[in-house]
Amino acid sequence: MIWLASLEKIVHYAFGLINVTLFAVIFFQIQLYASLLTFFFIASIYGW
Numbered sequence: 001m002i003w004l005a006s007l008e009k010i011v012h013y014a015f016g017l018i019n020v021t022l023f024a025v026i027f028f029q030i031q032l033y034a035s036l037l038t039f040f041f042i043a044s045i046y047g048w
Contacts, residue, residue, distance in 0.1 A: 010048065013044050013045075013047050013048035014048070016040070016044040016047075017041065017044045017045070017048075020040045020041045020044060021041070023037060024041075
């Protein structure tokens with residue numbers, strides 16, 4: 001992912017959205033609610 005970010009490829013944002021979504025699923029399963037994930041999700045959509 002860092003390689004794609006350094007090349008400024010737009011697909012980087014898609015991988016970021018997938019990453020945030022997977023982390024949200026994992027965190028909700030262990031009952032760890034991170035409000036910062038919503039910020040990263042919105043920032044990825046905005047960046048895309």
